[in-house]
Amino acid sequence: MSATPSTQRAWRVVRKGYPSKALRLENLPVPTQLSSGEVLVKIQAASLNPVGYKLMGLLPNFLAKRPHVAEFDLAGVIIDGNGTKWKAGDAVYGNIPFSQVKKTRQGALAEYARLPAVNLLPRPPHVTPTQAAGLPTAGFTAYQCLFQHGALKKGQSIFVNGGSTSVGAFAIQLAKAAGCTVTASASAKNEQYVRGLGADEFFDYTKAPLHEQLVNAPPAQKYQVFVEAAGLVDPALYTHSEAYLAPDGVFVSMGPQPKGFDIVGIAKLAWGVFMKPTWLGGTKRKFMIMSVELNEAEMQAFNKLVEEEKVKTPVDSVYAFQDTLKAYERIMTGRATGKIIVKVDPDAE
Structure with missing residues (x-):
């Protein structure tokens, strides 16, 4: 694998408002300090959720702990397993809950993120990164x-x-x-x-x-x-x-x-x-x-159904990373049938 760069591109929520006003594409440092139990992931694809743009428009800055990188669902490759069950090169997908986003300022609309190893699942070989990002x-x-x-x-x-x-x-x-x-x-x-x-x-x-x-x-x-x-x-x-x-x-x-x-x-x-x-x-x-909370046993049971091809991601549309604002325009219409995906890595399937 190529050397990890020191900087990355990321879409950060910098203020309250609609995505077109609240989001800014910035250059940020790639995380280098991992806490115990955390891993570093190179993100290949991320998906949008309605709660993402709603939190942008509803919560004031002091409650949302802005600025922070937007969104929660991702698929990617482990860069640093940091002594966990994951090793460099493992294909994974998972979630960064909003509570963790506020704490670490890490989100899914970035080229790299650090997050707890327990938040991740192995991506089945038949599932592409753009499909996996829509699952969590x-x-x-x-x-x-x-x-x-x-x-x-x-x-x-x-x-x-x-x-x-x-x-x-x-x-x-x-x-x-x-x-x-x-x-x-x-x-x-x-x-x-x-x-x-x-x-x-x-x-x-x-x-x-x-x-x-x-x-x-x-x-x-x-x-x-x-x-x-x-x-x-x-x-x-x-x-x-x-x-x-x-x-x-x-x-x-x-x-x-x-x-x-x-x-x-x-x-x-x-x-x-x-x-x-x-x-x-x-x-x-x-x-x-409903308020979802990550549960390892349930995550594994869900992933087993994905592995068995009994559950698939319904994908509405896929956008390039630089077109993230257009992806938000699509999800905000309320007419999407399936997930809105952003390809963070242009080479991701």
């Missing part, structure tokens, strides 16, 4: 949503609202790999995409309010897990869920994602989901907002 956050979120929080088992059924989103796409694949029946929603133009991922049944949410469609056509077997991957704004999907969610099932949301600051909508959501008691008609179903 969305894939781990979907895995924990179904199996840690939903306790999903073979033969059960799930509903995925937002089957064309990244988390939704992984949830469909994971549930099918577990031997479950999957029903998913999306707009009509994405029906074939969602069915291609493995969905058995499909609902077009543009036809009529989705909760009304589900109440009028309840499943023969109620859903064990309702994955709300589109961004819960209207609480109706949850408050009507007794008609289609099993009594011991769980409604898991990726969190409220209103368009702009909709205080009335947020208040309505909070009352319908969190505050309304059952004696006033509150919903008798478990509700939770």
Whole structure:
């Protein structure tokens, strides 16, 4: 391997705002001091997540610990294993959680990064770096949503609202790999995409309010897990869920994602989901907002499914490193079907 340079290019978040204003392409030192348990990775590809640009626009500088390198998901090659299980040349993929980004100022949109060895998995030979970079956050979120929080088992059924989103796409694949029946929603133009991922049944949410469609056509077997991957704004999907969610099932949301600051909508959501008691008609179903935490056993179980080709990254588009701002423009449209990938190394597959 060639000698590691002393400097690198990196996209740093330098202020609060939209990516076009908040990000700056800078030259930074390549990390040379590794703490115990950390490794140095040469990054080949990174992927964008909605939480990335949302944190740029929401958190003030003192809370976000800016400046720091942007994004969290990466694929690359170990440069320095630093006495861990990894050795130089190992192909890996993994995640730098936001809590670590704030601490180390390291992120995925850079040519090099230091991060804990336990945050990484071996990249299967049949998976390219650009595909592997799209696996971590969305894939781990979907895995924990179904199996840690939903306790999903073979033969059960799930509903995925937002089957064309990244988390939704992984949830469909994971549930099918577990031997479950999957029903998913999306707009009509994405029906074939969602069915291609493995969905058995499909609902077009543009036809009529989705909760009304589900109440009028309840499943023969109620859903064990309702994955709300589109961004819960209207609480109706949850408050009507007794008609289609099993009594011991769980409604898991990726969190409220209103368009702009909709205080009335947020208040309505909070009352319908969190505050309304059952004696006033509150919903008798478990509700939770998903917050992914890296878990080595779950990461390895997820990677085994990737190795077995039961789970694949749905890639929407791939951008060159210098075109990162265009990649953010794409993800911010909300119309991407799959992951937005940035090739940090122009030679990466």
